[in-house]
Amino acid sequence: MPELPEVETVARGLRDTVLGRTIARVRLKAPPGSTVVSPAFGQKRFERILRGRTILDVRRRGKNILLALSGDATLWVHLKMTGHFYYLRKTEPVDRHDLVVIDFKAALGCDNGKNLRFNDYRRFGRLRLYRDDELWQQRGLGDLGPEPLEMSSREFLSICRRSSRMIKPALLDQTFVAGLGNIYADESLHAARIHPRRATASISSRKLLELHHHIQRLLKSAINKMGTSVDSYAGVNGQPGRFQKYLRVYGREGLPCKFCGRAVVREKVGSRSAHFCPRCQRP
Numbered sequence: 143m144p145e146l147p148e149v150e151t152v153a154r155g156l157r158d159t160v161l162g163r164t165i166a167r168v169r170l171k172a173p174p175g176s177t178v179v180s181p182a183f184g185q186k187r188f189e190r191i192l193r194g195r196t197i198l199d200v201r202r203r204g205k206n207i208l209l210a211l212s213g214d215a216t217l218w219v220h221l222k223m224t225g226h227f228y229y230l231r232k233t234e235p236v237d238r239h240d241l242v243v244i245d246f247k248a249a250l251g252c253d254n255g256k257n258l259r260f261n262d263y264r265r266f267g268r269l270r271l272y273r274d275d276e277l278w279q280q281r282g283l284g285d286l287g288p289e290p291l292e293m294s295s296r297e298f299l300s301i302c303r304r305s306s307r308m309i310k311p312a313l314l315d316q317t318f319v320a321g322l323g324n325i326y327a328d329e330s331l332h333a334a335r336i337h338p339r340r341a342t343a344s345i346s347s348r349k350l351l352e353l354h355h356h357i358q359r360l361l362k363s364a365i366n367k368m369g370t371s372v373d374s375y376a377g378v379n380g381q382p383g384r385f386q387k388y389l390r391v392y393g394r395e396g397l398p399c400k401f402c403g404r405a406v407v408r409e410k411v412g413s414r415s416a417h418f419c420p421r422c423q424r425p
């Protein structure tokens with residue numbers, strides 16, 4: 143699933159291509175019963191409401207993308223497992239996984255031969271339209287924890303002290319911090335040499351400060367490398383990320399730890415799998 147660096151890369155890609163553009167037409171290609179757009183809207187209404195609106199802002203919050211539209215509306219996008227935005231030539235045939243196709247009004251200085259497609263073969267991705275005054279009341283948005291790149295070390299210590307959970311499930315909880323998933327949680331815990339099952343509140347302040355440092359360092363580095371492509375992830379221009387080359391534990395089960403040489407293990411921690419080094423990350 144795309145995590146903070148991948149979603150940030152997609153948001154930047156959207157800013158480079160469709161920010162300031164006015165929507166001319168929206169075609170919903172999703173099969174009947176699809177929940178890619180809110181079922182409450184129905185396809186026709188969704189298309190009608192979006193037409194004529196201008197994309198005024200593109201923001202990321204956690205793993206969510208928020209497209210602020212003219213007329214006090216926001217399109218809230220979650221890519222989930224395999225959601226992608228692609229900015230493609232209009233002549234490029236519509237793929238069967240292109241669930242939403244957005245055409246823009248011609249504008250000076252823009253590539254008017256291209257349109258934007260939301261492509262999702264697993265079909266868990268979501269495009270939700272809200273009035274601005276309703277947006278932050280929604281679950282999954284209004285209850286998000288702090289942004290890890292904006293969170294001070296003091297703030298991180300304070301939320302960890304209040305936690306009654308193991309550190310790995312806590313890091314994955316979007317209400318604890320927003321934007322981490324399996325990749326960057328596993329990598330950060332390995333870099334800080336903390337076992338994923340450690341009770342969060344029992345970890346020393348020194349270790350938590352190290353963890354805070356590595357979370358920010360790894361996220362920044364992954365953003366610079368346009369994210370991690372271990373599955374289908376790619377940016378708006380279709381380019382995969384490059385951070386997968388720098389992974390030390392995630393997806394490396396059975397391979398030697400890059401610190402000590404011991405084989406990396408993969409075990410279930412909470413409800414999700416965790417990759418870690420049993421020597422560097424002692425319980």
Ligand SMILES: [Zn+2]
Pocket residue numbers: 399400401402403404419420421422423
């Ligand atoms: Zn090791």
